[in-house]
Amino acid sequence: MFDQTTQTGGEQPEARNAREWVKLLAAYRDPNTRRSVLELSVTLGAFVGLWGLAWWALSFSPFLAVFLSLINAGFLLRLFAIQHDCGHGSFFATRSVNDWTGRLLGVVTLTPYDVWKRTHSVHHNSTGNLGRRGMGDIHTKTVAEYKALSRFDRLVYRVYRNPVVLFGFGPAYLFFFQNRLPLGLTEHRQFWISAMVTNAVLGLWLLGVYMIGGWMPLLTIFVPSTLLAATLGMWLFYVQHQFETTHWEQDENWHMHEAALEGSSHYVMPPVLQWFSANIGIHHVHHLNSRIPFYRLTEVLDDHSALEDSNRMTIAESFQNARLHLWDEDSRTLVSFKEARLIINGQT
Numbered sequence: 001m002f003d004q005t006t007q008t009g010g011e012q013p014e015a016r017n018a019r020e021w022v023k024l025l026a027a028y029r030d031p032n033t034r035r036s037v038l039e040l041s042v043t044l045g046a047f048v049g050l051w052g053l054a055w056w057a058l059s060f061s062p063f064l065a066v067f068l069s070l071i072n073a074g075f076l077l078r079l080f081a082i083q084h085d086c087g088h089g090s091f092f093a094t095r096s097v098n099d100w101t102g103r104l105l106g107v108v109t110l111t112p113y114d115v116w117k118r119t120h121s122v123h124h125n126s127t128g129n130l131g132r133r134g135m136g137d138i139h140t141k142t143v144a145e146y147k148a149l150s151r152f153d154r155l156v157y158r159v160y161r162n163p164v165v166l167f168g169f170g171p172a173y174l175f176f177f178q179n180r181l182p183l184g185l186t187e188h189r190q191f192w193i194s195a196m197v198t199n200a201v202l203g204l205w206l207l208g209v210y211m212i213g214g215w216m217p218l219l220t221i222f223v224p225s226t227l228l229a230a231t232l233g234m235w236l237f238y239v240q241h242q243f244e245t246t247h248w249e250q251d252e253n254w255h256m257h258e259a260a261l262e263g264s265s266h267y268v269m270p271p272v273l274q275w276f277s278a279n280i281g282i283h284h285v286h287h288l289n290s291r292i293p294f295y296r297l298t299e300v301l302d303d304h305s306a307l308e309d310s311n312r313m314t315i316a317e318s319f320q321n322a323r324l325h326l327w328d329e330d331s332r333t334l335v336s337f338k339e340a341r342l343i344i345n346g347q348t
Contacts, residue, residue: 016306018257018288024304025289028296029090035295036091039278040082040101047075047108054221055213062220069221073228074276080109080233081278081294087117088290103194107201110175110226114194115182124290127241128259130327131251135184138166138238140248143328143340158337161325166238171230232277239318240265240283243311244334248327260287265311267318284311 016024054068085091086102099113106113123136133139141149141157149157159165180199182191209217247263249255267281274281282297285307292300301308324334328343335343 018255018261021261021288021307022257025285025292025300028300029289029291031091031093031293032295033092036293039295040091043075043078043082047072047079050075051221055217058213058216058220062216065216065220066224069225070228072221073225073232076109076225076229077232078276078278079105080111080229081280083109083111083113083116084120084280085278085294087113087120090291090293103198106194106198107205109229110198110202111179112182112191112195112198115179115185115191118185118191124287125256127256127287128247128249128263129251129254130248131254138242140242140325140327140334142248143326143335143343146326146340147344158325163322167231167234167322171234172227174234175226175230236267236277236280239267239313239321240280242324242334243313243318243321244324245311245332246334248329248332257288260284261310263287265313266308267313267315269315 050068050072054065054072057068058065082091083102083105086098086105089095089098092098092101102113102117106116119136121136122132126132126135127137130142139160146154146157180195182188182195185191206218206222209222241263243265246265247259249259261284264284264287265281266284269277269281278294279297280286280294282301285292285297285300286294321334323336325337326335326340327333328335328340330343
């Protein structure tokens with residue numbers, strides 16, 4: 001699918017192990033407050049402005065309102081990426097400023113901040129660990145596990161991994177329904193508070209929109225922008241770790257830094273898409289050191305060509321990943337259901 005260690009000269013990925021990269025990248029951790037405020041102001045200002053413009057357009061053209069809301073999905077996606085950085089404590093130098101910025105953005109992104117922060121932390125601390133799957137990730141079974149399933153359970157897993165479900169129904173369910181409860185963290189009071197307060201403020205915002213403009217602003221502005229942003233976010237999250245030569249290990253052989261470097265992609269996008277996604281495609285660097293602000297990730301690649309070329313994936317190549325569903329521990333690759341069937345039947 002893509003060459004995991006493509007070389008274009010200069011520093012080689014083999015020249016440093018994952019732990020050495022972690023130490024080296026610590027130099028990029030410090031955020032620039034002015035830059036962070038600028039990034040937030042531009043993104044939030046554009047989001048609010050397009051909301052208002054779409055509402056104005058609704059008075060004479062619902063189709064134009066929908067079109068503007070779909071454009072606004074890009075800014076909503078970027079607000080989620082900023083919330084993501086706040087959760088890692090990388091957007092501002094002060095923890096409280098990060099947390100309160102993240103909580104406020106969580107209302108707009110339909111994502112209770114403290115709940116997401118915890119589940120995403122689990123994701124970072126268990127990515128690629130076969131013994132710690134299930135929270136904050138896209139569930140992936142091994143070929144051996146799939147072989148041991150009943151026909152019904154195989155069907156359930158196949159439905160779950162179907163692109164229509166994963167990128168169609170999945171984002172809508174996740175952001176409109178699942179995020180309303182602190183699933184997996186229901187025993188902890190702070191996460192209930194995070195979810196319920198976010199729900200309450202979100203409900204008041206949507207009620208206000210309805211009281212002023214009725215159902216149309218919700219149906220033509222809120223829903224389309226949220227659904228598209230959620231779908232784009234789900235796709236980005238998928239390709240960041242679901243590719244043919246990704247990294248999975250049993251718990252006893254798993255090491256976080258190696259999993260970060262080898263199991264996270266460098267998703268290469270055109271500059272405009274890279275801007276709207278806040279450089280999240282530079283995901284291998286992010287996983288090596290999650291405290292690096294998103295606007296400094298390109299700085300890392302400029303300084304270290306080895307990371308530029310590691311796990312590099314283009315958009316065209318990424319679409320092939322949607323057909324990969326199972327981890328084969330023997331070949332150490334992600335395989336399709338068709339390839340898994342051949343493996344199970346002993347034909348490879």
